[in-house]
Amino acid sequence: MEGFIKVATVGELKGKPYKTFRFLTKSFAVFPEASGGFYAMEVNCKHQNANLLATPCKGEIVECSRHGWKFNLRTGECLTQPWARLRRIPIQIVGDEIWVCPTRFLDSEA
Numbered sequence: 001m002e003g004f005i006k007v008a009t010v011g012e013l014k015g016k017p018y019k020t021f022r023f024l025t026k027s028f029a030v031f032p033e034a035s036g037g038f039y040a041m042e043v044n045c046k047h048q049n050a051n052l053l054a055t056p057c058k059g060e061i062v063e064c065s066r067h068g069w070k071f072n073l074r075t076g077e078c079l080t081q082p083w084a085r086l087r088r089i090p091i092q093i094v095g096d097e098i099w100v101c102p103t104r105f106l107d108s109e110a
Ligand code: FES
Pocket: 045, 046, 047, 048, 049, 050, 064, 065, 066, 067, 068, 069
C-alpha cells in the first residue's frame, strides 16, 4: 500500500456523514456509501480553494461559503461549473482502518 496513509477507522464514521482530513495544503473527506463501503474525495472548492466542509454539511449538496458554487459530495459534480468536478482518491479498508492515497486521483486515470 505504498503512498497510502491511515486517516480514520470504520468505527469513527459510524453514524457520521463524513470525516475530514488534510494532506499538505489540500482538504479531503471520507464518506460512507449507502452500500456499506466508503469513498474519499477532495473537498477544496475548484474556484478559489476554500474548504467546502469548513462548516458542517448534512446533505449531499454543499454550497461553498465564499462565492456560492454548489457541489454534489457523492458524485463530485459541480452544479455551478460543469468542468469543476471534485475528484475521488484511492481508498483501502484494512480491518477497521481506512487508508487513502491522497496523491492520486481516480477520475484522472479513466
Ligand atoms: S472559493 Fe468556492 S465559490 Fe469561490
